[in-house]
Amino acid sequence: MNRRENGLSADTYTPLIDLVPDLADELLAVLGAAGIAAYALEGDTAGPDVLDRVHVDAAHKGEAEKLLHPLLRDRLAASPAPPAAEKNPAERDQSADDAAFAAIIAGFDEVPAEQSWPDSEHLDPGEDRTGRLPTARIVFSGPPAADEDAEDDDEPPVKADGSLEEDTEGHYEPPPPPPLPTGDPTTRLAWVCLVGGPAYILTTVVLRWSSPGWAAFLAVAAFIGGFVTLVLRMGDEPRDGDDGAVI
Numbered sequence: 001m002n003r004r005e006n007g008l009s010a011d012t013y014t015p016l017i018d019l020v021p022d023l024a025d026e027l028l029a030v031l032g033a034a035g036i037a038a039y040a041l042e043g044d045t046a047g048p049d050v051l052d053r054v055h056v057d058a059a060h061k062g063e064a065e066k067l068l069h070p071l072l073r074d075r076l077a078a079s080p081a082p083p084a085a086e087k088n089p090a091e092r093d094q095s096a097d098d099a100a101f102a103a104i105i106a107g108f109d110e111v112p113a114e115q116s117w118p119d120s121e122h123l124d125p126g127e128d129r130t131g132r133l134p135t136a137r138i139v140f141s142g143p144p145a146a147d148e149d150a151e152d153d154d155e156p157p158v159k160a161d162g163s164l165e166e167d168t169e170g171h172y173e174p175p176p177p178p179p180l181p182t183g184d185p186t187t188r189l190a191w192v193c194l195v196g197g198p199a200y201i202l203t204t205v206v207l208r209w210s211s212p213g214w215a216a217f218l219a220v221a222a223f224i225g226g227f228v229t230l231v232l233r234m235g236d237e238p239r240d241g242d243d244g245a246v247i
Contacts (some may be wrong), residue, residue, distance in 0.1 A: 002042040006032035010057035013039070016064055017054055023075060024052040030067050036060045187233060193226030 006028040016038075019027060024040040031038040037060075040052040056064040197219040204211045 003039055004028065004042075004052075005039040006037065008032060008035070008037035008057075010037035010059070012058040013037075013055040014058040014061055015053055016056045016061065017068060018043075018051040019054060021050070021052050023071075024054050027054055027068060027071060030071060031056060031064055034063065034067055036064050036067075038064070186229065190226040190229035190233070193222035194230065195226075197221075197223030197226070 004025065019040075021040075021042075028038055028040060036057055038054060038056040040054050042052055043050040200219045201216065203209070204216075
């Protein structure tokens with residue numbers, strides 16, 4: 001590995017930066033003039049982009065960095081600006097299309113100076129060879145008709161007494177609900193016995209009433225009698241012969 005020194009030596013070296021060979025040699029000369037030991041090692045890879053690693057005296061690395069910054073700034077200022085990147089074919093085609101479209105828009109209302117079609121195909125403005133176009137048009141510029149005013153009038157009508165008429169259009173009034181079924185007296189009595197018997201027994205138990213035996217017997221009998229009466233009064237067939245919807 002090629003090692004280039006600046007003529008000075010040190011006990012310990014530390015890496016500073018990777019530079020191209022000519023700039024590394026220039027940095028070695030600057031560091032040697034400042035009394036800082038340094039050397040450059042050639043890179044491992046061969047080619048035009050090979051870089052040399054510059055090592056400096058570890059005790060003077062800070063001073064070497066201060067000398068490196070002006071050198072890099074001067075080299076950057078002296079280097080020519082990179083050429084502008086050439087547009088790829090897709091970008092060139094897009095630019096050409098944009099320019100052509102802009103030219104079409106700019107000349108949209110212009111009348112062509114030269115006629116590119118024969119005189120036999122030229123039609124004068126307004127010429128009608130089919131006979132279907134109107135020959136005259138009437139334009140009314142007077143005030144709007146009365147019916148148009150009526151259509152634009154959104155105010156509700158007013159009654160003779162000055163009050164506004166209610167708009168009943170679209171208003172739905174539901175029909176009155178049907179009356180509750182009354183039932184015959186026997187059915188009502190059966191329901192009273194069915195509910196009243198257990199209610200009486202439950203009340204005496206909760207409130208700890210002293211009830212005679214015959215009263216409890218009547219309550220149980222009323223419950224059983226009401227239940228049997230309701231079951232017997234149930235019809236065996238449905239009330240109507242309609243089986244419902246048939247598919």
